[in-house]
Amino acid sequence: MSALQTSDLTAVAAPRPVAVQMTKVDKYYGKFKALSGIDLTVRKGEKIVICGPSGSGKSTLIRTINRLEPHDGGTIVVNGITLDGSPTSVQDVRLECGMVFQQFNLFPHLTILENCMLAPRLTRKLSKEQAEAVATKYLERVHIGAQAHKFPSQLSGGQQQRVAIARALCMEPPIMLFDEPTSALDPEMIKEVLQVMEDLAEDGMTMICVTHEMGFARRVANRVVFMDQGEIVEEAGTDAFFETPKSDRLKNFLAQILH
Amino acid sequence: MSALPIDLALAWDSIPQMAEGLMTTVFLTVLVLTIGLPLSILVTLARMSKSPLLAVPAALFVVFFRGAPLLILLYLVYYGFGQIEALREGPLWVIFGSAFACAVIGLTLNHVAFMVDVVRGSLSAVPAGLIEASSALGLTPRETFTYIRLPLAMRYGLAAYQNEVVMFAKGTAVVSVITVVDLTAVANELFEETYDPFTPILTAAAFYWCFVNLIRLGFNALERHLNRHNVREATVKEPAPGAALPIDGAAPAAPVPPLRRMANFGRRTAPVKAPAPALSTATPKEHAV
Amino acid sequence: MELFSDQFNGYLWQMAQGAYVTLQLFAAGFSLALVIGVLVGIITLSKNIVIQAFWKVYSSIIMGVPSLLIIFLLYYGGSAMLSGIFGTDRSFDVTPFGAGVAALTIVYACYIAELVHGAVMNLPKGQFEACSALAIRPIAAWRHVILPQLTRLALPGLINIWMIVLKDTPLVSLAGLNDLVANAKIAAGATKEPFIFFIAASLFFIAFSALTLRLSARLETRFNRGIAEVKA
Numbered sequence: 181m182s183a184l185q186t187s188d189l190t191a192v193a194a195p196r197p198v199a200v201q202m203t204k205v206d207k208y209y210g211k212f213k214a215l216s217g218i219d220l221t222v223r224k225g226e227k228i229v230i231c232g233p234s235g236s237g238k239s240t241l242i243r244t245i246n247r248l249e250p251h252d253g254g255t256i257v258v259n260g261i262t263l264d265g266s267p268t269s270v271q272d273v274r275l276e277c278g279m280v281f282q283q284f285n286l287f288p289h290l291t292i293l294e295n296c297m298l299a300p301r302l303t304r305k306l307s308k309e310q311a312e313a314v315a316t317k318y319l320e321r322v323h324i325g326a327q328a329h330k331f332p333s334q335l336s337g338g339q340q341q342r343v344a345i346a347r348a349l350c351m352e353p354p355i356m357l358f359d360e361p362t363s364a365l366d367p368e369m370i371k372e373v374l375q376v377m378e379d380l381a382e383d384g385m386t387m388i389c390v391t392h393e394m395g396f397a398r399r400v401a402n403r404v405v406f407m408d409q410g411e412i413v414e415e416a417g418t419d420a421f422f423e424t425p426k427s428d429r430l431k432n433f434l435a436q437i438l439h
Numbered sequence: 440m441s442a443l444p445i446d447l448a449l450a451w452d453s454i455p456q457m458a459e460g461l462m463t464t465v466f467l468t469v470l471v472l473t474i475g476l477p478l479s480i481l482v483t484l485a486r487m488s489k490s491p492l493l494a495v496p497a498a499l500f501v502v503f504f505r506g507a508p509l510l511i512l513l514y515l516v517y518y519g520f521g522q523i524e525a526l527r528e529g530p531l532w533v534i535f536g537s538a539f540a541c542a543v544i545g546l547t548l549n550h551v552a553f554m555v556d557v558v559r560g561s562l563s564a565v566p567a568g569l570i571e572a573s574s575a576l577g578l579t580p581r582e583t584f585t586y587i588r589l590p591l592a593m594r595y596g597l598a599a600y601q602n603e604v605v606m607f608a609k610g611t612a613v614v615s616v617i618t619v620v621d622l623t624a625v626a627n628e629l630f631e632e633t634y635d636p637f638t639p640i641l642t643a644a645a646f647y648w649c650f651v652n653l654i655r656l657g658f659n660a661l662e663r664h665l666n667r668h669n670v671r672e673a674t675v676k677e678p679a680p681g682a683a684l685p686i687d688g689a690a691p692a693a694p695v696p697p698l699r700r701m702a703n704f705g706r707r708t709a710p711v712k713a714p715a716p717a718l719s720t721a722t723p724k725e726h727a728v
Numbered sequence: 729m730e731l732f733s734d735q736f737n738g739y740l741w742q743m744a745q746g747a748y749v750t751l752q753l754f755a756a757g758f759s760l761a762l763v764i765g766v767l768v769g770i771i772t773l774s775k776n777i778v779i780q781a782f783w784k785v786y787s788s789i790i791m792g793v794p795s796l797l798i799i800f801l802l803y804y805g806g807s808a809m810l811s812g813i814f815g816t817d818r819s820f821d822v823t824p825f826g827a828g829v830a831a832l833t834i835v836y837a838c839y840i841a842e843l844v845h846g847a848v849m850n851l852p853k854g855q856f857e858a859c860s861a862l863a864i865r866p867i868a869a870w871r872h873v874i875l876p877q878l879t880r881l882a883l884p885g886l887i888n889i890w891m892i893v894l895k896d897t898p899l900v901s902l903a904g905l906n907d908l909v910a911n912a913k914i915a916a917g918a919t920k921e922p923f924i925f926f927i928a929a930s931l932f933f934i935a936f937s938a939l940t941l942r943l944s945a946r947l948e949t950r951f952n953r954g955i956a957e958v959k960a
């Protein structure tokens with residue numbers, strides 16, 4: 181088991197258990213094929229960054245993992261649970277995955293603390309005191325404990341996004357999904373959110389992040405996945421991904437995004 | 440379990456009579472709308488005036504004629520005028536003695552009271568920046584009002600005006616109680632002749648439905664016409680004052696779906712907004728009398 | 729006639745009783761419309777084509793026709809409809825009050841349903857998604873997240889409908905209900921003092937509206953917690 185502790189690993193060598201296994205996943209919106217033949221394996225503790233041009237299916241991919249979008253072909257297995265569409269599998273998978281959205285999606289009528297306590301109380305059946313303890317713990321962790329009794333609208337975007345992360349963490353999920361968590365933020369707030377995510381990564385969380393923050397990808401990711409037109413075009417260890425891109429599409433993309 | 444016993448022959452035969460009733464309804468509606476619009480603008484200006492001599496009476500006018508049910512207003516006018524000696528003896532009795540005129544007066548008072556909020560809301564929906572810009576260009580306040588604020592307000596207020604017109608048109612059905620022979624009165628007469636509880640009423644209902652939907656179609660066409668040069672602008676137009684607070688404060692990016700027209704049909708304060716407000720903001724305070 | 733003579737007081741007393749009838753009609757009509765309207769509004773969120781088509785036609789008819797006609801239809805035709813549904817062997821008495829409550833319910837449930845439907849559609853999709861992602865089950869999500877926000881979103885519209893229903897109640901007097909307006913009319917006719925009695929009746933409606941507006945303003949501030957600060 182000691183191999184699992186090494187932090188410097190690339191995906192290929194890791195003998196860790198699989199957290200998310202996507203095999204030949206297809207997804208249609210009506211006639212439009214948003215995902216085609218997605219194969220992706222994410223192991224426990226890995227940090228994966230997904231990037232690609234707008235409309236390439238990144239959000240769709242990450243949302244099929246916790247079945248915010250049902251997939252139409254192939255299989256998705258999350259921590260041993262096969263997403264077959266049955267209500268129990270959906271519920272179980274959602275307990276395995278925390279998700280952070282681009283738009284934060286905090287509940288505006290609840291305070292920060294209540295936002296964080298709601299799901300643990302409802303789905304983990306924690307008592308009020310337990311839920312409050314958990315919420316406080318994670319709010320401290322994203323450095324926002326002092327604002328616990330404010331409403332979301334009273335916080336800045338960066339603070340709201342950190343609350344959203346804390347809210348997801350309160351369910352203590354083994355896997356975290358991030359869908360462009362910093363895209364709606366002003367530049368000066370991006371850093372504080374990325375910092376929280378990096379701390380999380382250091383603690384060994386399994387993370388799948390859709391993001392255009394290439395600096396973050398270099399610092400944190402084990403592997404980077406490049407998508408275009410619903411397909412995974414290239415997937416490589418972080419260094420190889422940036423230093424020796426193979427496909428022209430990725431080369432173009434990197435040239436644009438790294439100006 | 441039997442179907443509604445609708446007597447098709449009776450319905451068919453009643454069409455000419457119904458059409459006549461409908462003409463009365465339409466005429467009444469159009470007449471009151473025509474009188475009402477300039478009056479509402481005047482009363483609104485009085486209501487918004489800084490002088491309490493104008494503002495207070497206008498406010499009281501709105502509170503009373505908007506708060507009292509239309510039926511009572513009609514009774515008040517119809518039975519009340521008859522009690523005023525000077526009026527009954529005077530030469531104007533030709534007018535005030537007729538049920539139709541009473542209906543027009545009662546309906547107008549009510550309609551204008553509601554319109555004050557519509558007009559006021561539309562006027563205040565015009566962004567202050569535009570008004571400043573036009574004064575900066577050297578237009579007088581009066582010119583600014585006539586050429587900038589009023590035309591823009593008409594555009595912003597169109598949805599609210601449509602709601603008011605539709606509710607008003609349906610509301611005219613009460614005038615039958617003061618012996619005006621409108622569509623509802625015709626249906627009632629036929630009911631009393633035939634004792635068929637369904638056919639006359641449902642036929643009249645069909646006529647009303649057509650009338651109301653013609654109004655809707657007309658307004659839609661008008662709206663398209665007014666917005667013809669404005670198609671793209673509509674999506675980025677600055678919101679009305681206090682509008683478009685995205686729900687979670689994620690200001691610029693939060694999707695704010697367009698308001699479904701019927702979501703706040705209210706005769707009675709449909710919110711007046713620049714295009715595409717969120718329902719969350721559809722909280723006109725005007726209804727607070 | 730003399731103010732506060734016995735006769736005058738008698739009429740006032742009758743109007744007070746009429747006002748009580750009016751309030752009962754209003755309370756029954758509005759609360760039924762509210763309950764049914766909210767349920768129907770939620771049902772119409774269904775993507776089922778049959779439900780959608782039916783709702784479109786039905787609401788267009790109800791909202792395109794004066795409520796007075798619907799009151800008449802239910803009053804005159806109500807017993808025939810009831811025997812049509814429950815069998816002709818029994819006869820049904822339809823009172824003006826019953827017809828009025830039914831008509832107000834039918835009409836304004838429709839408006840409330842549209843309001844609720846619109847309010848749900850205006851909620852950001854992210855609210856539903858966040859609930860799903862947090863594994864909050866649909867019923868709990870509706871109870872703790874969606875409905876509280878709906879209440880806030882729909883409250884102004886609801887107060888609007890409240891006022892409209894209130895001012896529609898006098899129409900039922902035309903079907904013979906002995907309500908405030910009917911009694912005011914009797915008093916006005918008997919005493920030849922239309923102004924006094926009709927204005928008194930109007931003031932009742934105005935006062936009742938003002939009172940509820942005051943209450944609703946308070947409610948609104950309560951529900952607006954969380955977004956109020958931004959406005960300020």
Ligand SMILES: Nc1ncnc2c1ncn2[C@@H]1O[C@H](COP(=O)(O)OP(=O)(O)OP(=O)(O)O)[C@@H](O)[C@H]1O
Binds near residue numbers: 240
């Ligand atoms: N609900 C939907 N219905 C129909 N088409 C959709 C839907 N959601 C996404 N699409 C389409 O699917 C494709 C992939 O969308 P997706 O949101 O996954 O892209 P993305 O890579 O996340 O883009 P972005 O960087 O803009 O977020 C796009 O072409 C989009 O238009």
Ligand SMILES: [Mg+2]
Binds near residue numbers: 359
């Ligand atoms: Mg996306």
